Amino acid sequence: DIQMTQSPSTLSASVGDRVTITCRASQSIGRWLAWYQQKPGKAPKLLIYKASSSGSGVPSRFSGSGSGTDFTLSISSLQPDDFATYFCLQYYSYSWAFGHGTKVEIK
Amino acid sequence: QAQLVNSGGEVKKPGASVKVSCKASGYNFRDYGIAWVRLGPGQGLEWVGWISTYNGNTKYSQSLQGRVTLTMDTSTSTAYMELRSLRSDDTATYYCAREDCSSGSCYPDYWGQGTLVTVSS
Numbered sequence: 001d002i003q004m005t006q007s008p009s010t011l012s013a014s015v016g017d018r019v020t021i022t023c024r025a026s027q028s029i030g031r032w033l034a035w036y037q038q039k040p041g042k043a044p045k046l047l048i049y050k051a052s053s054s055g056s057g058v059p060s061r062f063s064g065s066g067s068g069t070d071f072t073l074s075i076s077s078l079q080p081d082d083f084a085t086y087f088c089l090q091y092y093s094y095s096w097a098f099g100h101g102t103k104v105e106i107k
Numbered sequence: 108q109a110q111l112v113n114s115g116g117e118v119k120k121p122g123a124s125v126k127v128s129c130k131a132s133g134y135n136f137r138d139y140g141i142a143w144v145r146l147g148p149g150q151g152l153e154w155v156g157w158i159s160t161y162n163g164n165t166k167y168s169q170s171l172q173g174r175v176t177l178t179m180d181t182s183t184s185t186a187y188m189e190l191r192s193l194r195s196d197d198t199a200t201y202y203c204a205r206e207d208c209s210s211g212s213c214y215p216d217y218w219g220q221g222t223l224v225t226v227s228s
Contacts, residue, residue, distance in 0.1 A: 032212045032214075034214045034215075041220070042220060043111070043202070043217075043218040043219055043220045043221070044202070044204075044215075044218045045218075046214075046215070046216050046217075049207075049210065049214050049216070050210050050211075053210070055216065087152065089152075089214065089215070091212050091213060091214040092212065094157075094166060095154055095168065095169075096142075096144075096154040097154070098144075098151055098152035098153075098154075099151070100151045101151070101152075
């Protein structure tokens, strides 16, 4: 089974900071990777699919990159609404695998 | 806009069964498959299984095979997940998600808010 390693697990940042989160797959997954944002008690929200394509209505400050085994989610200028948990998902294989999540906290 | 709504929280005893629902709206239910994912306390997200809303085909996680059944009612645009022989480590929030397969492989684009299932004696 494919394993996803996400880092860091927690990130402290200030409004306006550039933030980067990474996911590494245990084997090549092409570009079949998505990123989500989740707030407590809410449904996850799709940010990025196919490694770098933006979900519907997602602000342009969110971007994704990478292919093969290494992927990155970047937030160019952190906004107050962005303090949340982010996780990646590989959908190369049918048994999806998720990163363990990165909690972005206020510094 | 698509919306998925999971049923309310459940408390069950070990050995019991639970059935969680997922009502879809805002799109043609039969055009997108439904996947189920769970998040246990201190655990990562785990794929539970998938149902084709087109023909009812299913796929299940190997770790839950034999205890989980996915079904649907197209007349009410509702998907269901039943988990049997509950154990304490089944305590988790169970999410349904709509699958988008338009870009070549299938990923979840819209999610329900989740149903907390607590298994405790």
